[in-house]
Structures are given as C-alpha cells and as structure tokens.
Amino acid sequence: MVLFLLLSSLTIAVQGGNFSELYRPQYHFSPRKNWLNDPNGLFRDVDGRFHMFYQYNPFGDLWGHMSWGHAVSSSDMLHWVEDKEVALMEEVGEMIFSGSAVIDFNNTSGFKNTSLDVPPYVLIYTGHVYGVLGTIEQNQNLAYSNDGGKTWLKYTEGNPVLEIPKEQNFRDPKVFWYAPTQKWVMAVSLSEEQKVLFYQSDNLKNWTKTGEFEIAKKDAGTVWECPDLVNLIDSQSKVEKWVLMVNVNPGGFQESSGVKYFIGNFNGQTFIQEDTSRMTDFLDYGADFYAVTSFFQPNGGANPLPLIESIAWMSNWIYTQKTDYPPPPTSPWRGQMSFPRDYALKIYKGKVFATALPNTAFALNPLLSPDKTFLLTNLPTLSLANQLLSSLIQSRPTAYSSLQRLTVVFEKAPGYSASFGVDVKIGANVRTLVRMHRNCSISVDRSKSGDTLGGNPYFMELKTAETEYDCLNEREIKIEVILDASSVEAFFFDWYSMTNLVFTESTNNGLELWTDAEFGQFSIQYARLEFLEKTML
Numbered sequence: 001m002v003l004f005l006l007l008s009s010l011t012i013a014v015q016g017g018n019f020s021e022l023y024r025p026q027y028h029f030s031p032r033k034n035w036l037n038d039p040n041g042l043f044r045d046v047d048g049r050f051h052m053f054y055q056y057n058p059f060g061d062l063w064g065h066m067s068w069g070h071a072v073s074s075s076d077m078l079h080w081v082e083d084k085e086v087a088l089m090e091e092v093g094e095m096i097f098s099g100s101a102v103i104d105f106n107n108t109s110g111f112k113n114t115s116l117d118v119p120p121y122v123l124i125y126t127g128h129v130y131g132v133l134g135t136i137e138q139n140q141n142l143a144y145s146n147d148g149g150k151t152w153l154k155y156t157e158g159n160p161v162l163e164i165p166k167e168q169n170f171r172d173p174k175v176f177w178y179a180p181t182q183k184w185v186m187a188v189s190l191s192e193e194q195k196v197l198f199y200q201s202d203n204l205k206n207w208t209k210t211g212e213f214e215i216a217k218k219d220a221g222t223v224w225e226c227p228d229l230v231n232l233i234d235s236q237s238k239v240e241k242w243v244l245m246v247n248v249n250p251g252g253f254q255e256s257s258g259v260k261y262f263i264g265n266f267n268g269q270t271f272i273q274e275d276t277s278r279m280t281d282f283l284d285y286g287a288d289f290y291a292v293t294s295f296f297q298p299n300g301g302a303n304p305l306p307l308i309e310s311i312a313w314m315s316n317w318i319y320t321q322k323t324d325y326p327p328p329p330t331s332p333w334r335g336q337m338s339f340p341r342d343y344a345l346k347i348y349k350g351k352v353f354a355t356a357l358p359n360t361a362f363a364l365n366p367l368l369s370p371d372k373t374f375l376l377t378n379l380p381t382l383s384l385a386n387q388l389l390s391s392l393i394q395s396r397p398t399a400y401s402s403l404q405r406l407t408v409v410f411e412k413a414p415g416y417s418a419s420f421g422v423d424v425k426i427g428a429n430v431r432t433l434v435r436m437h438r439n440c441s442i443s444v445d446r447s448k449s450g451d452t453l454g455g456n457p458y459f460m461e462l463k464t465a466e467t468e469y470d471c472l473n474e475r476e477i478k479i480e481v482i483l484d485a486s487s488v489e490a491f492f493f494d495w496y497s498m499t500n501l502v503f504t505e506s507t508n509n510g511l512e513l514w515t516d517a518e519f520g521q522f523s524i525q526y527a528r529l530e531f532l533e534k535t536m537l
C-alpha cells in the first residue's frame, strides 16, 4: 500500500509542466514539475551520453524530501530528452544530499556486472540521516549502475562508506581519479567549520583522510558547500594550476549564495593555496550562480585540461524559498540550471584567475545555426546598430525572438575612459542593464526588469563588482549576454561573469547597445546577434 502511494505520487510528478509556461526556461534545464536545486553527479558515459542528476523534491515546489532526479542527453548538455525523474529516492529517515559521479573503469569497487561490457557508474552522495531523538548525521554513501546507467542501486549493505560519527555538517563529496597515486580522491566539506577535507581510496568503499584546507580568516556564520577541485592549464602560456571552488552561503559576492575559488596546487593529499592573501575571488559575480560542479573527467587527474565542463544551480538561497517575500514566480516547477559553463584559467598581466564561460563544444554549438546568426559590422552610429537589432528581433517568430545571444565589441583609444553596455529584455518600462563602468567595474541592474519578487531588496539591489581589467588602456570592451525566458548570463572581456534570474514576459525582447562615450570617440567593432533554439520539450 505504501509502495502504491509512493508510486502514484511519482506518476503525478512525471506529468505536469508543458514547457510553455510563463518564465519557463527554453534551453536551460528545469524539471517538468517541482523543486530543484544543486546539479549532482555530472558525467559523460562510455556511449557519449551526458548524465545530470539534481537535488529534487518529487512532492512539491519547496525544498524537502531531497532525492536525486536524473536527466540524460544523448548528444549535448542542452537536449535533456530523457528526464527520468527520481534515480535515488529519499528513504524513511534519510534524505539524499549533493554529491558526484565517477566511471569506475577498472572496477575497483567490484560493482561491475561481469556479463556486460560496461564499467560501473558510481554515485557518491551525502545521506542526511535523522536519528532517534531528532539527531542528524551527514555521511557519505554510494549508489551504482552496472547496466550502463539505466538503473541505480544504493549500496545498502555497505553504506555509509564514510562517516564522522554524529557530524551534522559533513557533505557534498566530489570524487575524482588521481592517476599519479592511482587512487580515488574525495573533496568534501565540513561546512560549518568552513573546511574542505580530502580523503583517498583504492575502491571507493574504504576512505582514509589525507588533508584539509581552510583559510586563516573565516567569515562568521557562513557555510562551505559543494567543493570542486580541478586541474587546469592555459593552452597559450602553459600555466597550470589546481583550482578549488567552494560554494559559500552566505558570503557570495551578492547577498548570500556564491562561489569562491582558490588557486594553488594539489599534491595528492591536500590542496595548498598559492597566495593566501587572495580571499575574494569569485567565479561569478551575479546573484544566481551556486553549487557549481564539474563533469567527471576520465583523465582529469593525469593531465591538466584547458576547459572543464560544469553546471551551476541558477538561484540563491536568500530568495528561492518563500521568506517575507514571494519566491520566484514559476509554476509548476521551481529551480533551473545555469547554461553549461567551462572552467578555464585566465591569465592577465601575469596574474592567474579562474573563469566559467559558456561551453561552446556541447552547448553553444548545437544552439547556433548560420541562418539565425547576424553579424553587424561597419556600424557608423549606435542608433543605427540599435535599429538593426530591433528589426532583426521583430522579424523572428515570437516563440524564439527572446532566446538570444548577443556579443558586442566596442573599441576606443587607449587612455580614453567611458562606460559601455547593453540593455536587454526591453519592453514598455522594463529593461535590464548590463554595464561596464568608467572605473572598469561591472554590474547588472534588474530593479526595473519585471517581477522583482515583491520588491525584495535582495533581488533588486545588486552590487557592482570591481574588476582587474584595465579598461582605460585596453582598446576593446567585449560584452556577451545569453538570454533565456528567465535568465540573463552576462560575460565581460571573456573573463568575468554575472548570472542573474530575471522574470519578465518573453514579449519584452528588445536589445540596445549603450555607451556614454562621446560621438567619434568609440566604434563598434561588431555586434553579433544569434537566435537560439528551444531544446526543452
């Protein structure tokens, strides 16, 4: 009977949204129905299919009953044709919190079904366990598929595989294969203590602690969540670094949720930060970029990579649930993922930074087509550029006209100072302002962008971020925006990003270039407008 009730509610969860609702993302992943937060267990299987799990409440549109949803795409990170709903269901007394996935090529875990020619896929997740008398413990657990990702089994006979008895804040394991020592490595957070702990294992089942990372000056009241550790190389300079991402909440650049990163080295045991005075590097400076995590890299631990694919949850804990203000006005779902992003290094004037720019290979490419790409050059004035943009948008079928990517490069003489930007999602009395200011700082202003969650100041009052781009002496100011039904992802100088939710009707689809530079003091090298396709069902 209990089973029947459970199954029937799951069936209801499968029905629901038709992906044409107000504010429904058209190429960013959102669940058909119900609540979503962090991406979990990202990996590309041996047949080339992309798997994305996600924190999911199968029973409602607020956080709770945390389970892992599961989406699969055969070709890229956008056409999530199979949303298989729940892969790992919460159990009585245990919610399934965030974690990662690996392909166990050498069957170190022994989970392989020897009659099939496919390695085991293993999920490593946090169990959020309620004990008697209301106690809580968070511990690390395994689940696996030995049939190529069709079915997933919790390793019930051996779980948890790692615990610190009675520890309530031990979560979000990120596991990768580290070739030099031929070991699995786990980065996992001791969140209230703002520490990342490192463990190693031969078989994913027995773990030994090897080190921990913390910073000297901690932020009061902040938790560290969802650590990610990657080895990146800059293809041009050959500079190679390990980058540790930690998702901090509060303590993001905007209010509450955000992603900090640290640059340094990993010696197989622990992460060592290079310059301990660098405490405020953020991977994204917007309000809605959290719990970022990367795809499992089969050779990641052996060689540094120029690009590593990742996805973040596009929201912020400070307003995503109902507080004194209404939550994001979406129904019957709440929550969506960022555009797939690539971690990369950016070297500027000898200093090393980490970036999360749009993924081209498996995300932008499938969305672009030559007949929907418009390159505007030889633009003598801003107003002519804006007229051309406007007529291009008007000539598009309305279903697609608001799904846009705009890239613009402004040019000016070194030593000349001005502000540049683009206004997006423009309609009557509605617009979102993307700006680089004279002092090279950047901002996105969504205070007049439509529904502001009941005027929630945390939603409306976004901070301006200083940058290290020398906009006075550089000639080019490049700005790029990727726009979906309820998001604006803005990229500056192929470097800084600001990711924000914006809730406005899709008819507010205007775009305008903007500057306060004097006529004759700047030019537009080019503006490229691309109309993107709907990929969600």
Ligand code: FRU
Pocket: 037, 038, 055, 066, 097, 098, 126, 171, 172, 225, 226, 291
């Ligand atoms: C991050 C997080 C994780 C946790 C999960 C629970 O957003 O708080 O630390 O595992 O969400 O849903």
